[in-house]
Amino acid sequence: MQHFFTVSLFFYILIGYSFGVFAQEPQTKKIIDPPEVAGDSVTDKNTIFPIPMVYYNPEAGLVYGVTTLYNFYIEREKPINPSQIQPAVGHTTKNQFLVFMPFQLFWNNNHNFTYGDINYFRFSYNFFGIGNDSDPEEYTAFRTHFFRTFANYTKKINPTLYAGFRFWYEDFSIGDRWHVIEDDDFNGSDLPARFQQDQVIGARYNRTLGLGGILISDKRDNVYYPMAGHFAEVFVQHHDRNLGSTHTFTTISADISAYHTFFENTVFAANLFSVFNFGEEVPFNRMAQLGGNMKMRGYYQGFLTDNHALSLQAEIRQMIWWRIGAAVFASTGKVADQFSDFGSFDLRFAYGGGLRFQFDTEKKVNLRFDYGISPMGTSGFYVVFNEAF
Numbered sequence: 001m002q003h004f005f006t007v008s009l010f011f012y013i014l015i016g017y018s019f020g021v022f023a024q025e026p027q028t029k030k031i032i033d034p035p036e037v038a039g040d041s042v043t044d045k046n047t048i049f050p051i052p053m054v055y056y057n058p059e060a061g062l063v064y065g066v067t068t069l070y071n072f073y074i075e076r077e078k079p080i081n082p083s084q085i086q087p088a089v090g091h092t093t094k095n096q097f098l099v100f101m102p103f104q105l106f107w108n109n110n111h112n113f114t115y116g117d118i119n120y121f122r123f124s125y126n127f128f129g130i131g132n133d134s135d136p137e138e139y140t141a142f143r144t145h146f147f148r149t150f151a152n153y154t155k156k157i158n159p160t161l162y163a164g165f166r167f168w169y170e171d172f173s174i175g176d177r178w179h180v181i182e183d184d185d186f187n188g189s190d191l192p193a194r195f196q197q198d199q200v201i202g203a204r205y206n207r208t209l210g211l212g213g214i215l216i217s218d219k220r221d222n223v224y225y226p227m228a229g230h231f232a233e234v235f236v237q238h239h240d241r242n243l244g245s246t247h248t249f250t251t252i253s254a255d256i257s258a259y260h261t262f263f264e265n266t267v268f269a270a271n272l273f274s275v276f277n278f279g280e281e282v283p284f285n286r287m288a289q290l291g292g293n294m295k296m297r298g299y300y301q302g303f304l305t306d307n308h309a310l311s312l313q314a315e316i317r318q319m320i321w322w323r324i325g326a327a328v329f330a331s332t333g334k335v336a337d338q339f340s341d342f343g344s345f346d347l348r349f350a351y352g353g354g355l356r357f358q359f360d361t362e363k364k365v366n367l368r369f370d371y372g373i374s375p376m377g378t379s380g381f382y383v384v385f386n387e388a389f
Contacts, residue, residue, distance in 0.1 A: 067086055069086050096124060254276045257389045298351070298379055
């Protein structure tokens with residue numbers, strides 16, 4: 001049985017959000033409510049804070065570094081949210097390196113909102129092949145270095161709806177750093193076809209540049225611990241050789257969450273997630289993925305990889321006493337090469353539970369301790385800020 005242990009601790013004393021830096025698909029920044037301040041203009045000063053960063057996973061070992069949180073106002077006339085830039089640099093005990101700078105910018109009385117990330121990674125990942133029948137004991141490892149940046153520009157259509165444009169660029173290089181698993185049953189040329197580097201699209205090098213549109217609907221009562229409402233993000237992104245990509249394909253994604261409180265502190269949350277890629281040459285690292293600390297906890301990030309993915313997860317969250325809470329969750333999903341493959345009932349399942357510590361009672365920011373398992377024998381322990389959805 002392969003056991004995955006992930007700990008991500010961004011010291012939250014001064015941060016207003018947490019994000020996943022090692023997921024191959026970055027998390028979306030959330031729209032927040034305007035600050036409650038008196039008068040016609042914001043009088044808060046711009047602030048800058050250095051914050052230590054610690055992260056651990058089995059592939060990287062211990063990640064250590066520093067990040068700096070810079071909060072500022074592009075304009076002062078209310079209502080206006082503070083803009084934020086957070087550059088960070090880290091190193092690992094296994095000689096891996098990362099630099100990243102997420103940002104979110106508000107102006108024109110919050111009618112204009114831009115968010116994104118700029119990062120560089122020199123990192124290692126496990127590849128379990130392409131398809132819905134991945135085996136946790138059969139995988140190969142690769143070491144990559146890549147530069148990635150993405151940005152979304154949105155404009156407020158009404159109080160809960162934003163629409164805009166999306167830009168994506170990634171330069172992903174592996175070269176000869178594709179390593180064979182040490183296994184007595186197969187190695188080298190005896191590897192199954194799905195692990196042969198030359199038979200995996202983009203497994204030596206790929207560059208993707210994409211343009212598209214994005215739509216966000218946000219009716220949650222709280223960004224970090226919603227108890228009512230919904231959040232939905234839908235985007236379409238096209239990558240084309242004529243734009244500078246090495247491959248041509250189109251991605252359509254929908255991420256929809258809903259929340260309902262049954263009793264005073266009992267919250268039922270559900271999430272529907274889908275990614276569809278259209279094209280004959282989708283690089284393996286840009287395919288739809290399931291697994292990790294947000295989608296189907298209990299599987300390794302990208303354990304299930306293919307052109308298309310569908311997943312459904314549900315969770316019951318309960319505050320118990322003081323700042324302590326608990327949660328139980330279950331998820332199901334699958335990946336597929338063609339739409340017709342979704343007709344077969346070969347779903348993957350995962351389930352688990354965990355504890356919550358409400359780190360920030362004003363914003364309702366939780367530090368969550370989740371343990372997920374699957375019938376395939378995989379498991380994952382996660383300690384991260386903010387709920388999975």
